[in-house]
Every structure is written in C-alpha cells, then in structure tokens.
Amino acid sequence: MNQIIDRPGGNTDAAKGKGERTRERILEITEQAVLQKGFGATSIEEIVCEAEITKSGFFYHFRDKNELARALLIRHIEKDEILLDQVFERGKELADDPLQQFLIGLKMFAELVEDLPQGHPGCLVAAYCYQERLFDREIYDLNQQAVLGWRKRFRVILDKIVEQYPPNEPVDIDELADMVATVIEGGIVMSKALGRPYLLANQMMLLRSFVKLLFTKQAG
Amino acid sequence: MNQIIDRPGGNTDAAKGKGERTRERILEITEQAVLQKGFGATSIEEIVCEAEITKSGFFYHFRDKNELARALLIRHIEKDEILLDQVFERGKELADDPLQQFLIGLKMFAELVEDLPQGHPGCLVAAYCYQERLFDREIYDLNQQAVLGWRKRFRVILDKIVEQYPPNEPVDIDELADMVATVIEGGIVMSKALGRPYLLANQMMLLRSFVKLLFTKQAG
DNA sequence: CGAAAAACTGTACCGGTGGTAGGGTAATGT
DNA sequence: ACATTACCCTACCACCGGTACAGTTTTTCG
Incomplete structure (x- = not known):
C-alpha cells in the first residue's frame, strides 16, 4: 500500500x-x-x-495490465460507495420514516442516472464479470466483495423498514437487498443495448413501485 | 443466406x-x-x-472474427427464443387465467435456470454490450432487435393481464415488460459475480412477487 | 544549494494473435 | 466421373502485451 x-x-x-x-x-x-x-x-x-x-x-x-485492472476496479468501487452514501444519506435527511427514506433514495438515484448526458457509463463490476478469465483471483474476489457490500448496505436499510412494515409477500431480505443491484446492473445492460439512457431510470422507478407495494397496505 | x-x-x-x-x-x-x-x-x-x-x-x-461474433449472436438469440416460447407456452397449457399463466411461466423459468449445473452460462447480449466497439454496427443492431423482441413478447402477455386486472400502482407496460429482461440480465451478472447460480432464480421469484402484488388485490 | 530518490524516456527485443495470400488436396454430392 | 465443397499447408504481416535495461529529467527534502 x-x-x-x-x-x-x-x-x-x-x-x-x-x-x-x-x-x-x-x-x-x-x-x-x-x-x-x-x-x-x-x-x-x-x-x-x-x-x-x-x-x-x-x-x-x-507492473502489467492485470495490476491496471485491479487499480481501476478499486477506484471504481470507492467512487461508487461515495455516490451511494451521498444519495441514501440525503434520503435520511429528508424524512424520518425508514421506508420513506429508502423511497426517496431510490428516486434520487433514478434522477441522478437519468441526468447523465450519455447515460450511465456502465459498471466495471459487470464488465469484469463478462471477462473473468482475463484476470487473476484477486480481482474476482474484489468484485465479489463489492457486490456483498451492496447487499449489506441495502440490507441495513431494509431491516429497519421491516421492523415497522410487515411485507405483503414473504420475501428474504438479503434477496430483496440484492434486487437493488440486480435492477441497476440489468438496467445498465438494457440501456446500453437499446441506446436509451432513461431505461435504467425507469427500471429503478419500477423497483421503487415494488418496494412501495411490498411494504404499504393496499386499499382492498 | x-x-x-x-x-x-x-x-x-x-x-x-x-x-x-x-x-x-x-x-x-x-x-x-x-x-x-x-x-x-x-x-x-x-x-x-x-x-x-x-x-x-x-x-x-x-471471413473474420466479426462474422464469427455475428453468427454466434444469431444462434444464441434463436436458441433463446425457442426456450422462452417453450416455457411460456407451457404456462398457457396449465392455466386459463393470463395472470396465472405468466406467474407459472416465471416460476418455470426460475426453476429452469436453477437446475443448470454451473448456473446460467451468461447472456451473449449482455456480454456484447460490454464490448461494443469490438463489433460492427450490424451486431449492435442485432442485439437491439433481440432486446426489443423480449419487450414485445412480454408486452403481449402483460396486455392480456391488464385487461382483467387493474394494476395497484401506475406502471407503463413496456417498462414492466423490460423489467423481465432487466432482472434476468442483472441476475446473471449478480450470479456470476458471487458465483452463486441460485441467485438468478431468487431474483426471478422476486420479480414474480412483484407481478403478483401489482395485479392482485391485497387484504386491507 | 545539492544529493538522492522519483518519474520518467528510448531502444531493442520476444511471443502470441488476428488476418492475408495463394497453391494444393481429400472428401462429398449428384 | 466430375465439379464443388471443405478443407490443409506454408509463409507472411502488423499489432499488442510484456521484458530488459541503460540513460535522463524532475521533484523532493535536508
């Protein structure tokens, strides 16, 4: 170091x-x-x-291209952490209710990625996934740590929500936490494939709808 | 040809x-x-x-590596179409209600990807997304056509559902149709990153929960 | 200021890879 | 049987990742 x-x-x-x-x-x-x-x-x-x-x-x-890849991934993950911290901290400032905090965070994130002129540039974590064998074990582990970090982050938020709001469908909280990353990664792929940056934002808002439906009582 | x-x-x-x-x-x-x-x-x-x-x-x-890439993508998309046809046709055989048909299809798809020994091998459409510039315009267009095909496929199914079930949250049907592909692509990335094949299946089941919540009345 | 350390430059070389050129040949279909 | 298809063989080229190593400038710090 x-x-x-x-x-x-x-x-x-x-x-x-x-x-x-x-x-x-x-x-x-x-x-x-x-x-x-x-x-x-x-x-x-x-x-x-x-x-x-x-x-x-x-x-x-x-030393070689592998070390460049590793440094790049570390940098990317660090920047990503800072961004996520900012967005979801802001949600905490704007509301007291944990569910509202999360919903605000999701919406802010969606707006953030929509405002990027060329669309979200893509996620290195996903990019590296599709080129596995090019890299050594250490990079694979780093990638895994990043994904587990996302899970932990959203799990903490969701745990607080579950305390107050019983979910309307039985769901595993870790799986639900993973779904945030899943929709982001999948949304990036879809946005890139269609050349439509707003698609990622749309998908984030759909995820928001899911969270809302899951934790709020519906008028029968 | x-x-x-x-x-x-x-x-x-x-x-x-x-x-x-x-x-x-x-x-x-x-x-x-x-x-x-x-x-x-x-x-x-x-x-x-x-x-x-x-x-x-x-x-x-x-002729060159580019033509190999194109042929590979065409083949992949064709195989994919056949698989999706089978799964969702089977859903139609097992139920009359369009919502039930779709839910059955999603569950069958989830079970299918879970049974794959090494997990879903990954999606070429996504793989090509992260290597754009390596390929020519034709491949980019092919990829786009494939994604639009998915959207159309699920849109037809969802339109029938909406006829009978008013959604509990306002959603755009095209966006919801895209979410199927989004969760699949994102789920593959997550599965690959963590080396956990079942993660994709879990995420598919979560999507199923979303569809269920969206189109069925909840006890207030 | 001056010395040491840091941050490079320049040149020459190696093996692997995508791709081309072109001539030769075995297998296959009708 | 004969033409077409489906290859094989050799030689070659440019580019790329990477190594080796000697030389030079630039920065830092006492």
Whole structure:
C-alpha cells in the first residue's frame, strides 16, 4: 500500500505528487476506454498515447495490465460507495420514516442516472464479470466483495423498514437487498443495448413501485 | 443466406452437410469459451485447436472474427427464443387465467435456470454490450432487435393481464415488460459475480412477487 | 544549494494473435 | 466421373502485451 492518502494540506490535485497525478490520469483514461469497448479491446499503446507518456512510463506505474485492472476496479468501487452514501444519506435527511427514506433514495438515484448526458457509463463490476478469465483471483474476489457490500448496505436499510412494515409477500431480505443491484446492473445492460439512457431510470422507478407495494397496505 | 433450413428428412446432424456440422462445432466451442472469458480473450487459435481443424479451415467458414461474433449472436438469440416460447407456452397449457399463466411461466423459468449445473452460462447480449466497439454496427443492431423482441413478447402477455386486472400502482407496460429482461440480465451478472447460480432464480421469484402484488388485490 | 530518490524516456527485443495470400488436396454430392 | 465443397499447408504481416535495461529529467527534502 504505497498510496498517499493522508497528506498535510488536503488531497487536492496540486497537493498530490506528480507520479500520483499521472497514475490518476492513466486510470481516468483507461476507465473511459474500458466502459466503452471492454478491457480486452483497450490497448496499453492507446492509453499511453492519450496520457502523453511512453510505454516505459506506463510500466513504471503498473507492473502489467492485470495490476491496471485491479487499480481501476478499486477506484471504481470507492467512487461508487461515495455516490451511494451521498444519495441514501440525503434520503435520511429528508424524512424520518425508514421506508420513506429508502423511497426517496431510490428516486434520487433514478434522477441522478437519468441526468447523465450519455447515460450511465456502465459498471466495471459487470464488465469484469463478462471477462473473468482475463484476470487473476484477486480481482474476482474484489468484485465479489463489492457486490456483498451492496447487499449489506441495502440490507441495513431494509431491516429497519421491516421492523415497522410487515411485507405483503414473504420475501428474504438479503434477496430483496440484492434486487437493488440486480435492477441497476440489468438496467445498465438494457440501456446500453437499446441506446436509451432513461431505461435504467425507469427500471429503478419500477423497483421503487415494488418496494412501495411490498411494504404499504393496499386499499382492498 | 446459404443456410440449409428445410431439408427433406429433418434437420438432424447426420442430414446436414459436413461443412454445416463443422461450422456448428466451431460455434458451440466458441460459445462456451466466450461465455467463460469474453470474446476478446477467446483466440481463433484455441478454437481451431479444439475443433481439430486448421486456421485456414476456420477462415473458410468465417471471413473474420466479426462474422464469427455475428453468427454466434444469431444462434444464441434463436436458441433463446425457442426456450422462452417453450416455457411460456407451457404456462398457457396449465392455466386459463393470463395472470396465472405468466406467474407459472416465471416460476418455470426460475426453476429452469436453477437446475443448470454451473448456473446460467451468461447472456451473449449482455456480454456484447460490454464490448461494443469490438463489433460492427450490424451486431449492435442485432442485439437491439433481440432486446426489443423480449419487450414485445412480454408486452403481449402483460396486455392480456391488464385487461382483467387493474394494476395497484401506475406502471407503463413496456417498462414492466423490460423489467423481465432487466432482472434476468442483472441476475446473471449478480450470479456470476458471487458465483452463486441460485441467485438468478431468487431474483426471478422476486420479480414474480412483484407481478403478483401489482395485479392482485391485497387484504386491507 | 545539492544529493538522492522519483518519474520518467528510448531502444531493442520476444511471443502470441488476428488476418492475408495463394497453391494444393481429400472428401462429398449428384 | 466430375465439379464443388471443405478443407490443409506454408509463409507472411502488423499489432499488442510484456521484458530488459541503460540513460535522463524532475521533484523532493535536508
């Protein structure tokens, strides 16, 4: 772990060492490329070209392409965690009821992905799923940890909801927690396949309808 | 279109020409490899090796890797259509009510994917989504057609349900139809990421719960 | 300021892969 | 039997990931 995290004066770009900035530039360029055409189709040559460094410079930062993949995934997961934290924390600020908090969070998330101009760029976790054998065991484990993190996150929220609202259908809470990630991942695939960014947002809102139906009493 | 479809005596392997059989063998081998490690990571060399032909033999059947991808996708979509037809036709045989038919179909589909030993092998449509730029426009369009086909299929079923059952929440039927594919695609990603085949089946059953809640009156 | 460490550059090379070119041959269908 | 189909063989090319290693600039810090 030679990453500089706590540095006096904050973590701004200017405060980071030059190497750290270059490394970050490589990762940024790579992420764009990978989400557009997959990891296998993204060559080191084109990365170094766009980053305006040489091949040697690249291999100074990353031992091989596998290490690049790992760093990219770690970065992606971290950014993702921060985003999810923000959205669902905001839900907590806007309502006291746990069900309302969750519904607000889901809606905000849907609006967030709808506002992205080119649609959601895609999920590296899913992208890596479809290229398994290209990577080593460590990357597979990282991916798994990310998915389990999602489950845990939504499980905590759902547990609080279940305390107050008995579900109208028997459901396993872990499975329901997984459904959030399922709809996001599936929605991204569908959005990409049809070239319709709003589709992901629609699907998120449908999931919201499900949660509502599941936990609120219906007029008979 | 030089494919032999209608041939006297049926479409058995033995009735097909030798070339057709080799072509099929290449596609079968390729499909296994692609679903395991992605298209980019599957080399022509290894395909010809396992198919026990030479590189020249391969290029006799397919002009380039792109044509292989296209043929593979077409084959995959066709097989998929047949499977979905079977499952939801069986639902129609077992019940008269359109809602019951759909619920039976969903459950049968869930059981079907659960019984697969290694779990669902993955969906080529999704796999191609994450490798867009590797392929040409025609493949992109094919993929899109497949997804629209799913939407149409489930829309027809859902329209009949809506005729009899007013939904408990306002939903767009096309979006709801898309949700079937969304949960399948997302469920596959989740299953692959966690290495838990049953997860896809669970998610399908959750979707079934949603449909049930949406179209049946709840005791207030 | 100056030395050490960090962050690169340049060149040359290797094996594997997608793909091309073209000539030769065995199997197959009618 | 004969043409077509379905291959095989060899040689070649460009690109890509990766290695090796020596040399140079840039930054950091005492």
